Amino acid sequence: MSCEPWQCAEIATSKKANPIQKPEIAVAMIKKAQRPLLIVGSNATERYMEGKQLIEYLIDFATASKVPVVATAHMVGEFIKRGYQPAAFMNAMEIGQRVVDPTWQGLDGKGHPDLVIMVGMPYYMQSLILCGLKHFAPDLKTMTLDNLFHVHASWSFPNATLEDWAANLKVMTSKFNGGN
Amino acid sequence: MTTKNVNVKIDELKTNSGQIKNLELSIGKVINDNYTEEPMGPTPMPSITTLRDWDMKLLNKYKPFYMPDCDSCCLCTFGKCDLTAGKRGACGIDIATQSSRIVMLACAIGAACHTAHSRHLLHHLIEKYGRRYPLNVGGLNVKVEAPVCRLVTGIKPETLGDLDEILTYTEEQITQILAVGHTGQEGNNLDFESKAMHVGMVDHVGMEVGDIAQISTLGYPKADPEAPLVKLGIGSVDRTKPVIMCIGHNVVPSVGIIDYAKETKVDDKIEVVGLCCTAHDMTRYYDRARVVGPISWELRFVRAGLADVVVLDEQCIRTDIYDEAAKVNAPVIAASEKNCMGFKNRTNDSADEIVADLVSGKVKGVLILDPEKVGEVAVRVAQKVSPIRKRKSVLPSIEEITQIAKACTQCKSCQRNCPQDYAIPAAMKEAAKGNIALLEDLYETCIGCGRCEEACPQKIMIHSLIVKAGEKSMYAENNLCRSGRGQVSDVEIRNVGSPIVLGEIPGIVAIVGCSNYPKGGKDVYDIAREFASRRYIVALSGCSAMSAGSYRNSDGQTIYEEFSGAFEAGGVLNTGSCVSNAHIAGAAIKVANIFAKRPLRGNYEEIADYIHNRLGAVGLAWGAYSQKAAAIGAGFWRLGVPVIVGPHGSKYRRMLLGRKEDPENWMVYDARTGDKVNVGPAPEHLFNVAETKEECMVAIAKLCIRPNDTWKGRSIKLSHYVDLSKRYLGVMPNDLHLFVRTMADVPMTMKDEFAKILEANNWKETIIPDPTLLPRMVRKMKE
Numbered sequence: 001m002s003c004e005p006w007q008c009a010e011i012a013t014s015k016k017a018n019p020i021q022k023p024e025i026a027v028a029m030i031k032k033a034q035r036p037l038l039i040v041g042s043n044a045t046e047r048y049m050e051g052k053q054l055i056e057y058l059i060d061f062a063t064a065s066k067v068p069v070v071a072t073a074h075m076v077g078e079f080i081k082r083g084y085q086p087a088a089f090m091n092a093m094e095i096g097q098r099v100v101d102p103t104w105q106g107l108d109g110k111g112h113p114d115l116v117i118m119v120g121m122p123y124y125m126q127s128l129i130l131c132g133l134k135h136f137a138p139d140l141k142t143m144t145l146d147n148l149f150h151v152h153a154s155w156s157f158p159n160a161t162l163e164d165w166a167a168n169l170k171v172m173t174s175k176f177n178g179g180n
Numbered sequence: 181m182t183t184k185n186v187n188v189k190i191d192e193l194k195t196n197s198g199q200i201k202n203l204e205l206s207i208g209k210v211i212n213d214n215y216t217e218e219p220m221g222p223t224p225m226p227s228i229t230t231l232r233d234w235d236m237k238l239l240n241k242y243k244p245f246y247m248p249d250c251d252s253c254c255l256c257t258f259g260k261c262d263l264t265a266g267k268r269g270a271c272g273i274d275i276a277t278q279s280s281r282i283v284m285l286a287c288a289i290g291a292a293c294h295t296a297h298s299r300h301l302l303h304h305l306i307e308k309y310g311r312r313y314p315l316n317v318g319g320l321n322v323k324v325e326a327p328v329c330r331l332v333t334g335i336k337p338e339t340l341g342d343l344d345e346i347l348t349y350t351e352e353q354i355t356q357i358l359a360v361g362h363t364g365q366e367g368n369n370l371d372f373e374s375k376a377m378h379v380g381m382v383d384h385v386g387m388e389v390g391d392i393a394q395i396s397t398l399g400y401p402k403a404d405p406e407a408p409l410v411k412l413g414i415g416s417v418d419r420t421k422p423v424i425m426c427i428g429h430n431v432v433p434s435v436g437i438i439d440y441a442k443e444t445k446v447d448d449k450i451e452v453v454g455l456c457c458t459a460h461d462m463t464r465y466y467d468r469a470r471v472v473g474p475i476s477w478e479l480r481f482v483r484a485g486l487a488d489v490v491v492l493d494e495q496c497i498r499t500d501i502y503d504e505a506a507k508v509n510a511p512v513i514a515a516s517e518k519n520c521m522g523f524k525n526r527t528n529d530s531a532d533e534i535v536a537d538l539v540s541g542k543v544k545g546v547l548i549l550d551p552e553k554v555g556e557v558a559v560r561v562a563q564k565v566s567p568i569r570k571r572k573s574v575l576p577s578i579e580e581i582t583q584i585a586k587a588c589t590q591c592k593s594c595q596r597n598c599p600q601d602y603a604i605p606a607a608m609k610e611a612a613k614g615n616i617a618l619l620e621d622l623y624e625t626c627i628g629c630g631r632c633e634e635a636c637p638q639k640i641m642i643h644s645l646i647v648k649a650g651e652k653s654m655y656a657e658n659n660l661c662r663s664g665r666g667q668v669s670d671v672e673i674r675n676v677g678s679p680i681v682l683g684e685i686p687g688i689v690a691i692v693g694c695s696n697y698p699k700g701g702k703d704v705y706d707i708a709r710e711f712a713s714r715r716y717i718v719a720l721s722g723c724s725a726m727s728a729g730s731y732r733n734s735d736g737q738t739i740y741e742e743f744s745g746a747f748e749a750g751g752v753l754n755t756g757s758c759v760s761n762a763h764i765a766g767a768a769i770k771v772a773n774i775f776a777k778r779p780l781r782g783n784y785e786e787i788a789d790y791i792h793n794r795l796g797a798v799g800l801a802w803g804a805y806s807q808k809a810a811a812i813g814a815g816f817w818r819l820g821v822p823v824i825v826g827p828h829g830s831k832y833r834r835m836l837l838g839r840k841e842d843p844e845n846w847m848v849y850d851a852r853t854g855d856k857v858n859v860g861p862a863p864e865h866l867f868n869v870a871e872t873k874e875e876c877m878v879a880i881a882k883l884c885i886r887p888n889d890t891w892k893g894r895s896i897k898l899s900h901y902v903d904l905s906k907r908y909l910g911v912m913p914n915d916l917h918l919f920v921r922t923m924a925d926v927p928m929t930m931k932d933e934f935a936k937i938l939e940a941n942n943w944k945e946t947i948i949p950d951p952t953l954l955p956r957m958v959r960k961m962k963e
Binding site: 006007008013014015041042072073074076077078080081088089091092093094096097098100121122123124125127128129131132134135136138 | 243245246247248249250251252262263264265266275276593596597599601635698827828830831833835837839868869870871872874875879908909910911914
């Protein structure tokens with residue numbers, strides 16, 4: 001698994017993400033977070049693993065982990081169609097702008113998120129938003145659940161096959177469902 | 181207004197009071213303002229800080245959200261400096277300031293590009309027609325002939341010579357702005373943002389100058405809603421004739437070609453086709469020219485062997501096009517000083533010699549800076565080369581695709597270098613088995629950049645495979661585009677001013693810019709058609725105007741046949757090329773001036789304030805890629821017009837976003853009383869990305885809402901917003917309570933749904949003010 005940016009010419013960085021070598025590490029970090037937030041982009045219905053759409057894996061994960069979901073683009077309807085109500089829906093830049101504002105009190109008004117997890121946006125766009133968070137919310141931790149390495153995150157899964165991706169997401173979900 | 185150089189020399193003068201000897205007096209300019217119908221406003225020819233206060237009002241409302249992409253600055257030899265997360269560079273700059281500096285520089289490059297284009301055009305046209313040649317952009321239908329120029333500079337141009345003075349102003353401003361980008365100059369991000377807006381405003385002036393100069397002199401359609409429908413698409417090109425392909429934006433060499441072909445009576449024996457904005461301007465000059473398509477069609481057209489001669493003018497030209505042309509034995513003529521391509525300058529050689537060298541293949545390309553000579557050489561070479569080349573192509577045969585694809589090792593380098601992250605390896609895998617369907621699918625959405633090939637370690641010509649697989653679709657591209665109409669006439673503005681400002685025409689959607697689309701040009705067609713069907717006014721330009729014309733409805737009509745070309749509810753108008761974008765800003769300005777009778781000359785703030793608060797206009801650059809697009813956008817921002825870009829537009833690295841939940845963001849003065857009133861997030865953002873077409877549809881409808889909407893207009897706008905949200909997002913909007921001022925705003929058929937939402941959000945009725953951000957516009961300020 002490679003820890004180079006997935007889109008080769010897109011990214012220049014001096015502070016690189018730590019690779020998540022095992023899904024258990026991601027789970028531990030999410031469990032440690034007090035106020036995690038999961039932002040899901042439009043590729044959630046474009047990516048397929050083992051005959052299932054990414055969004056279905058994410059619904060399982062979000063349900064098990066109880067991490068509130070922000071759906072960007074037109075994903076809100078896709079979640080609802082599948083019986084899952086995201087905590088919020090908004091434009092990707094709008095949520096990015098709120099997250100870099102230290103006075104923002106989160107979706108529920110009870111406090112700023114301490115971990116932002118992103119998945120499923122067009123790669124370059126997600127990368128740019130992560131870069132914005134890295135620079136302007138330096139105390140915030142960020143993580144990606146894609147199978148594409150995101151250098152601007154705090155932690156990112158390395159570039160991986162669809163099979164490995166599916167396996168990682170399933171392991172993460174199982175750990176929140178009481179698995180060891 | 182005129183300018184003159186005055187030189188007075190007195191060798192000897194004797195009067196009763198004294199004697200003068202050898203007096204020499206030189207005055208650079210005498211400004212003779214004969215235009216007395218309208219007094220000059222407060223800010224003619226603004227400097228880079230004159231409108232700073234206005235910019236800061238906008239920037240306070242729409243705060244920058246930076247996504248720097250690059251963590252360091254490498255613009256000077258102090259660096260590279262790491263600016264990550266609060267660090268400052270050797271010059272003291274931080275990442276927000278550096279990011280805004282990059283935005284400003286991008287806008288300056290774009291403005292320089294348009295202005296330099298206009299300068300070249302103007303030089304050429306003045307040389308040909310004289311400084312006193314009168315401007316005419318629409319005859320009696322257009323009295324406000326140059327709304328942007330008048331607004332910004334205060335000058336009412338009447339002749340080509342008058343435009344010279346205006347361009348001198350724009351050139352000075354661009355130079356000032358470029359100077360600001362130097363190391364150790366501006367140190368505040370918001371000031372950089374203000375300067376980006378300044379150069380964007382100047383860009384619209386430069387564009388307007390170029391377009392009204394060419395409209396006036398070259399016989400283009402003049403504010404004509406029924407400008408001719410012209411052929412569009414690769415399939416529209418008659419491949420039995422010699423084909424001259426012109427690429428770029430500056431029509432001058434193409435005019436030389438068309439004129440020579442007509443003079444020598446071979447115009448019906450050759451095909452003159454254009455790609456990118458030059459194509460639009462060629463068809464405005466000569467409606468038998470063909471529009472091949474947007475910039476992304478460049479490689480496919482050349483590689484398919486369809487061009488016998490390639491003529492390059494300026495902007496948005498692949499810098500390796502001469503290599504591509506050489507592979508298919510097509511000679512190249514570079515015709516712009518800005519783009520010499522390394523060719524020998526043959527401007528002063530005889531046409532016979534140049535033709536002989538190009539036809540024999542002794543040279544692959546030449547630089548010719550005389551447009552008439554370009555015309556002669558291109559036409560003669562095309563006629564001679566065509567039977568020799570015999571449409572030589574570098575595309576493989578269908579059978580060869582399978583063999584070539586077998587060399588693919590599935591390393592995924594192509595996908596990792598594809599801007600769209602397309603699953604090219606999967607398509608190659610299938611092609612190796614003899615199934616080219618996936619490659620064929622890629623043809624429809626590929627932007628033709630060729631990065632996949634550059635990355636392939638096996639040197640597979642992936643783009644050529646895609647083009648061959650999509651060949652059937654390529655030759656089926658035979659559509660219609662309306663030739664660029666130029667300005668919106670004063671009459672049209674009078675007809676629609678009231679329904680636009682009152683909100684009864686729900687909005688103006690300007691779909692402009694390049695073809696760096698996330699999923700192909702069909703999205704542009706879908707968006708344009710959706711809003712035209714809803715009786716919005718849809719104004720198009722540039723490559724977007726081509727993409728919109730490239731699809732047909734179920735009755736077989738293109739969008740230009742299905743909808744009228746007028747600036748009216750449900751109209752779909754093509755203003756023309758890149759420089760014609762100024763007419764879209766011009767239409768907004770004209771509404772303020774002609775309909776609302778706001779003074780125009782040098783009165784920028786008041787007009788922008790009017791447009792921002794009253795005119796439901798939105799710009800969409802779905803495939804914006806260039807610095808020019810950034811400059812065009814910046815010009816709209818300063819006018820207070822929100823702009824949406826497609827996902828690739830996030831690479832401009834900075835958005836200007838409002839926060840709808842923050843009431844302080846949305847306070848305006850009621851000009852009647854001076855009271856501060858919360859008008860809600862209207863418009864919510866000044867610059868934002870839409871991630872998908874579906875999201876974009878909803879965002880457009882929402883961003884057309886303005887504080888000044890009447891209850892009837894607001895009700896219409898909300899019904900579109902709700903309907904589009906339900907259809908494309910699958911939900912009711914979650915912010916409707918912020919847009920309802922009185923129950924009369926609620927669409928009749930949605931009363932029950934709204935009632936629940938309003939109750940849940942503790943909604944309270946508010947007033948509809950006479951909105952302004954400018955205290956000086958308040959008629960009666962409260963004590």
